[in-house]
Amino acid sequence: MRILLTNDDGVHAPGLAILEQVARQFSDDIWIVAPAEEQSGAGHSLTLTQPVRLRKLGERRFCVTGTPTDSVMMAIQQVIPDRLPDLILSGVNRGANLAEDCTYSGTVSAAMEGALAGIPSIALSQAHSREGLADAAPFSAASEWAARTLAPLIGRPMDHRTLININFPPRAPEDVQGIRVVRQGFHNYGRSQVVKRTDPRGYSYYWFGLAAIEHTPGHRTDLEAIADGYVSVTPLHLDLTHESSLGPLGSLYE
Numbered sequence: 001m002r003i004l005l006t007n008d009d010g011v012h013a014p015g016l017a018i019l020e021q022v023a024r025q026f027s028d029d030i031w032i033v034a035p036a037e038e039q040s041g042a043g044h045s046l047t048l049t050q051p052v053r054l055r056k057l058g059e060r061r062f063c064v065t066g067t068p069t070d071s072v073m074m075a076i077q078q079v080i081p082d083r084l085p086d087l088i089l090s091g092v093n094r095g096a097n098l099a100e101d102c103t104y105s106g107t108v109s110a111a112m113e114g115a116l117a118g119i120p121s122i123a124l125s126q127a128h129s130r131e132g133l134a135d136a137a138p139f140s141a142a143s144e145w146a147a148r149t150l151a152p153l154i155g156r157p158m159d160h161r162t163l164i165n166i167n168f169p170p171r172a173p174e175d176v177q178g179i180r181v182v183r184q185g186f187h188n189y190g191r192s193q194v195v196k197r198t199d200p201r202g203y204s205y206y207w208f209g210l211a212a213i214e215h216t217p218g219h220r221t222d223l224e225a226i227a228d229g230y231v232s233v234t235p236l237h238l239d240l241t242h243e244s245s246l247g248p249l250g251s252l253y254e
Contacts (some may be wrong), residue, residue: 036064068090096126
């Protein structure tokens with residue numbers, strides 16, 4: 001089985017090294033094509049206004065001067081065009097990709113690109129207990145739980161244009177409660193914040209950040225699963241059409 005690994009934290013990110021260790025439990029045919037630098041928040045963006053460069057770092061290991069989407073496209077069209085991967089794994093991201101944050105996530109978007117190409121694709125992310133941990137962010141839950149979470153999924157057919165989004169809770173491996181298959185949740189939009197700062201010359205600049213998360217009730221979404229200490233497994237699909245609105249909208253133009 002040929003497995004392509006990518007991420008949005010960059011080719012040298014510790015989460016990618018962990019993902020490689022996990023992937024090698026399932027196959028020896030591992031290829032890595034990932035962004036040269038961190039691309040967090042890149043979403044499903046494609047580089048169109050400047051050239052994209054591909055650099056070989058080692059045997060079956062490449063980096064791309066672009067986004068996670070660029071990396072997947074370069075992998076399947078330039079790096080290994082002779083045979084498509086049987087599976088794409090994206091991650092392990094430093095930080096959760098839950099609820100509507102999936103739309104911002106480069107990690108999830110890399111899996112989306114794989115799904116568009118007809119390749120079974122899975123995104124993996126490690127939630128953290130607080131912001132600002134930087135390189136000290138722990139990946140212990142992902143390290144211990146990724147293989148057992150992936151095992152039932154690998155080789156299983158996926159519906160057309162679908163992908164799987166996996167998140168690991170910010171707990172020690174022995175404190176993880178298990179694995180839950182749940183739907184995507186939604187945050188309170190008001191949690192977003194814009195932090196204003198002033199540079200040494202007196203000009204303002206801004207950082208986008210996230211305030212505390214407010215969870216939805218019911219404990220049936222990815223947000224609740226992570227809060228309860230479970231690994232969340234969420235199937236996503238790329239068809240954004242709101243079916244029930246087609247009829248009412250169509251009647252407006254009759």
